[in-house]
Amino acid sequence: MRPVLEVKNLKMYYNTRAGIVKAADDISFTLAQGESMGLVGESGCGKTSVSMSIMRLLAENANIVNGNIYFKGKDIVKLNDEEINKIRWAGIAMIFQAAMNSLNPVYKVGDQIIEAILAHEPNVTFEESRARVAELYKLVGLDPKRMDNYPHEYSGGMKQRAIIAMSLSCNPDIIIADEPTTALDVIVQDMILKEMAKIQKKLNMSMIYISHDIAVIAEVAEKIAIMYAGKIVELSDAVTVFKKPAHPYTVGLMSSFPSIHGEKKKLVTIPGEPPNLLNAPDHCRFAPRCPFATKECWEKMPLYEEISPNHFVACFHPQNLRKQVSKDA
């Protein structure tokens, strides 16, 4: 079956006064109908740049210099403004990083959702759209009566739920959730994530979760892509990424978050910080922080290869690493 979304060799660069920032550099992945994928990485590694490229919500100084993004066979990169507006929300909806500020303070929350429905479905009447919003409110666990309230009358968690309801309003094929729960406390976070996963399964939508927190992603995503410095360094199904991580960065990410179920162990931080994408090096970008780096890593960029079926890694020494991990354990 043809995937609902296919990103091919996407390169999105920012033109800044200091030079070109390669925020997304040669990104490729596919997303099937009903599949949920996680995009994980540190702050500033280009996760949001990838999602903004898919929505074509680029800043003025941002350019997609190369690559294609196929949504149901149509290349989003080549569409004009009117065509892309049709795909936004009805095809690909988004839950933004700052849900707290994603609602316009001067309009009622319900009306903002209705606005999206009416913009995409000209045949729907106002009453029908109100009924749909009421259903969505029930689905995300909000009282439908609250749709006539203004955003400032909502709590943080309620706003987040309203945003989720909004993202579902036009029955999109894909929802991109960019740090959907970062602003919430852990308990609400967990509740909302579980609900989102439930709704996603129920409606058979595709989902892209974006987070810096691999533990959060692990709960909801079937497939995980690890991003580092504008590149995908490892991509596989969630089980493989957890059980047999091949890239040293993935290992580092996993050991820097506590696990509730696993045995107690010391949290390890990854030394150093991500490289400045302004002067991204030509060699492996993780080499300066990598405990396994060899001479080769400092000379060439590793290829993004399939080391076992459906397990893609961009590293010269994925084998070494596996031994190393088992020794530690």
Place this chain on the structure above:
Amino acid sequence: MLKYIGKRLVQIFILLVVYVAVVFFLLHSMPGGIKAMLTTNPNLTPQARDSILHAFGLDQSLWVQFLTYLKNIFTLNLGVSFSFYPTPVWSIIAERLPRTIFLFATATLISFFIGFSSGKSLAWKRGKVSEYVATIIGVITYTVFTPLLIFVLIWFFGAYLGILPINQFLNPDLWVNTTFDAQTVFLYLLLTVSIVGAAILFSFIVAQKVSHRVKTKKIILYTSTAIASALSIFWWAISPYGIYGADIIWHMVLPVLSVAIISYAGTMLVMRDSMLETIKEDFITTARAKGLPDKVVRDKHAARTAMLPVITNFVLSMGFVVSGGLITESLFSWPGMGMTLLNATLAKDYPLASGALIFTGIFVLFAHLVVDIVYAFLDPRIRY
């Protein structure tokens, strides 16, 4: 809300007393004064002088005069003008006010409309050459010495091109045989504008209630505006006042143009700044992501939220609308409130000068109250 309005009314009352005191004592502390003018007039006998002073209460101490004045104001009695004796101050204001309101309300509305829409577009298409050009021109016209600009305009349109009248508000040759006075025509003009304005506002509210699609809303608003304007133009065309109304409007073009040129840039710059702040907000990204057309995002989401500071600016200029621009009115010989205030002050006509000032004060205080209430409608986060 009612409690808030009550509180504000008390505040307005206190402010008004303070304001009246300031106006009263400032005017009376001017050097010279009516008393000196009467005492130094060699044609007056001492008896006549004393009886005049007594009749106007000028022989009493200033404090007693002030208290009497204050009492009169709260019984809505602004006294009798010295220079237009025995015309009451109220009737002079009633005569001059419509002229000023008509001229400056038109000019202010035009300049706010231009400023609002240009500021909005400038911020939306940031970094274009048009932005720099508009900003520089705006700052120049905003800071230029007003009389100089007006002289240049008068010279260019009135003398060089000779297409616009340069002063007064009507052409005397045309009015020689009329049976009605200019005041009537003025009041009709004001009435027409108010009715059309009310019709547009009403259709806007109806459009908001009836429809939820931008397109239908626009159609309702534009058609009703067009109908209201066409009807009023039709009424003026068949009424005997038609040509006289047109004459007044024709005389208004140059003053309105001057005031609009001078003041549009203030609104434009405030709107541009406020828009630039709003555009950065996350809800603008949300609106774009929802696939709304660019114009809807700009007008419905960005401009609507960014307009609050502009509204503040608008209210502050309401004082201007009733007090009139002194410079503009003098240079165009427009007999409105500004000219009245200037002449009254020069003639030491205390009742008229303080009457004009106090009327403006009351108007501005209430305009502020109205705007605070309007705020609550524009921004749901503001509740009293």
